[in-house]
Amino acid sequence: MKQNEIKSLLNNFNIDAFQQDLIDWFESGQRDLPWRLDQDPYKVWVSEIMLQQTKVDTVIPYFNNFLEKFPTLQDLADAPEQEVLKAWEGLGYYSRARNLQNAVQEVVASYGGEVPDNPKDLGDLKGVGPYTKGAILSIAFGQPEPAVDGNVMRVLSRVLLVDQDIAKQSTRKLFEACIYDMIAKQNPSAFNQGLMELGALICTPKSPSCLLCPVQKTCRAFHEGVQDELPIKGKAKKQKTIQYATLVIENEQGEILIEQRPSKGLLANMWQFPMIPLASVDLEHAAAYIEQLFGIEIELREELLQVKHVFSHIIWEMKVFKAKAVSATTQAHERSEFVSVKQLTDYPFPVPHQKIRNTL
DNA sequence: CACGCGTGGTT
DNA sequence: TAACCAAGCGT
Numbered sequence: 001m002k003q004n005e006i007k008s009l010l011n012n013f014n015i016d017a018f019q020q021d022l023i024d025w026f027e028s029g030q031r032d033l034p035w036r037l038d039q040d041p042y043k044v045w046v047s048e049i050m051l052q053q054t055k056v057d058t059v060i061p062y063f064n065n066f067l068e069k070f071p072t073l074q075d076l077a078d079a080p081e082q083e084v085l086k087a088w089e090g091l092g093y094y095s096r097a098r099n100l101q102n103a104v105q106e107v108v109a110s111y112g113g114e115v116p117d118n119p120k121d122l123g124d125l126k127g128v129g130p131y132t133k134g135a136i137l138s139i140a141f142g143q144p145e146p147a148v149d150g151n152v153m154r155v156l157s158r159v160l161l162v163d164q165d166i167a168k169q170s171t172r173k174l175f176e177a178c179i180y181d182m183i184a185k186q187n188p189s190a191f192n193q194g195l196m197e198l199g200a201l202i203c204t205p206k207s208p209s210c211l212l213c214p215v216q217k218t219c220r221a222f223h224e225g226v227q228d229e230l231p232i233k234g235k236a237k238k239q240k241t242i243q244y245a246t247l248v249i250e251n252e253q254g255e256i257l258i259e260q261r262p263s264k265g266l267l268a269n270m271w272q273f274p275m276i277p278l279a280s281v282d283l284e285h286a287a288a289y290i291e292q293l294f295g296i297e298i299e300l301r302e303e304l305l306q307v308k309h310v311f312s313h314i315i316w317e318m319k320v321f322k323a324k325a326v327s328a329t330t331q332a333h334e335r336s337e338f339v340s341v342k343q344l345t346d347y348p349f350p351v352p353h354q355k356i357r358n359t360l
Numbered sequence: 361c362a363c364g365c366g367t368g369g370t371t
Numbered sequence: 372t373a374a375c376c377a378a379g380c381g382t
Contacts, residue, residue: 051378058368059378092366095381129380149378169361196378205376206371236375237363266365311366351367 006177009160018159018218019184019191025214026194031056031201034063039189041115041140042073042104048135049096049127056200062091074113077104085269085348094270094350099127117141130172138188146179147192148172151199157231158203158221167234241315245286246275246307248356249298251325255338256360257294258347266311271347273356274336275318287323294336297327305359309352320356 030036033056035047046066050059066087070076076084081101088097103125107115115136116122123133134147146152153166156175164171184191202209210222221227249257258271274294276286287300301322309316325338339347341360349357 048378053365053377053379054367055369055377090367092368093379095365096379099380127380131379135378147378150376151378167362193378200378233375238374268365309367311364313364313366 005174006181009162009178010181013160014218015182018182018215021214021218022194022198023184023187023190026190026197030193030197034060034067039140041117041136042076043067044136044140045115045132046100048132048139049100050091052096052132053093054091058091062088073104073107073115076101077108077113081269082348086346089348090351090354092351094348095268096127098269102126103128115140117143119145130176134176135192138192142189144180144183144185144188146176146183147196148175148179149196151196151203152179152192154205154231155195155199155203158208158227159215159219161220161224161226161230163230163232165234166231237313239310239313239315241317243278244275244316244318245278245283246273246318246320246356247287247290247298247300247323248273248304248320248360249290249296249323249325251338253338253340255340256344257296257325257336257338258344259294259333259336267350269348270350270353272349272353273320278319283319283321294333296325298323298325305356307352307355309355316352318352318356 035043047059047063050063050066069083069087070079079101081098084097084101085094088094106125107113111121116125117137119133119137122128122136123130128136131147131149134145137143137145138147150166153172153175156162156178157166160178162171162174164174166172198213198215202213208227210216210219210227213219213222216222219227221230247257251257257274259274261267261270261272263269274290276289278286281289283300287298291298301324304320304322307316307318307320309318344357344360
């Protein structure tokens with residue numbers, strides 16, 4: 001059934017011309033990016049993880065800093081998790097960092113520190129999914145494996161005139177099957193990167209630059225004039241808003257109370273100022289709850305600021321208050337600490353709490 | 361398969 | 372401004 005589908009999609013499609021035009025364009029015009037200086041599998045790996053759902057311009061400084069701090073796979077494997085999260089601070093999707101470190105530790109333990117060059121072992125590593133696996137195999141090891149990301153699905157939806165929903169996993173698999181037939185066996189790296197580069201620079205989601213496109217003559221959507229109608233993608237749900245009371249609690253030494261978030265879920269293992277939802281309680285009850293949770297007595301002071309932060313799936317609205325800890329500072333909570341304002345920058349904070357930290 | 365998981369830029 | 376989008380993955 002699916003074989004038929006692929007066959008008909010590629011029927012009358014000039015694969016040779018497409019390969020040639022794409023690769024020529026990529027090799028003559030590709031951007032100079034720090035992870036393109038060599039094909040070191042470790043560097044390719046780090047870059048691919050950082051680039052997941054993240055723009056090139058955002059990644060560049062993080063990549064450079066990360067490789068300076070952890071120059072080799074072994075360095076990353078040996079590092080304290082807090083240092084890895086600190087290097088990831090502000091980049092988002094923090095489980096990427098924890099999964100990456102878990103995976104390089106596995107590479108050290110099971111593969112002598114050499115990144116596996118086969119689909120099975122590579123794909124079994126934490127955080128290495130179908131896309132990243134194919135990207136590493138093709139870019140670092142020159143293997144003709146598909147690396148289907150959002151760019152590739154957009155480009156192929158147009159070039160091959162596919163109207164299936166790209167949010168569905170079955171559509172990604174369809175494109176992977178197509179790539180096995182389309183990929184340039186003599187240069188899989190340039191082919192895969194060329195598809196992504198094309199999606200990033202020319203075949204953009206809105207107002208694609210078809211007049212500048214190197215594969216214009218083989219693009220079915222362009223010939224039909226429907227490039228603006230593709231790809232098909234389902235709509236995202238609207239975020240729900242959650243309101244929080246957040247406390248900047250200072251003790252008599254001028255230190256501030258911070259806590260580490262749980263090891264699973266949103267912003268896992270990141271640090272923050274204590275906060276609780278204001279859904280069903282008022283501010284006084286919130287303060288009392290925090291006193292009980294941390295085993296301290298506090299006096300509520302003035303409101304410092306309000307912070308609104310939009311995540312991909314929820315919205316936080318935080319009212320931030322100053323508070324003084326008036327009792328002994330023996331905290332009942334093992335994932336919390338009083339630290340000096342200067343030391344706060346040593347801890348990895350998510351952006352909404354960075355906004356608070358920056359005012360102290 | 362659907363959803364949770366960050367952040368910043370663009371339209 | 373609200374919606375959309377970006378070199379996805381784990382569950």
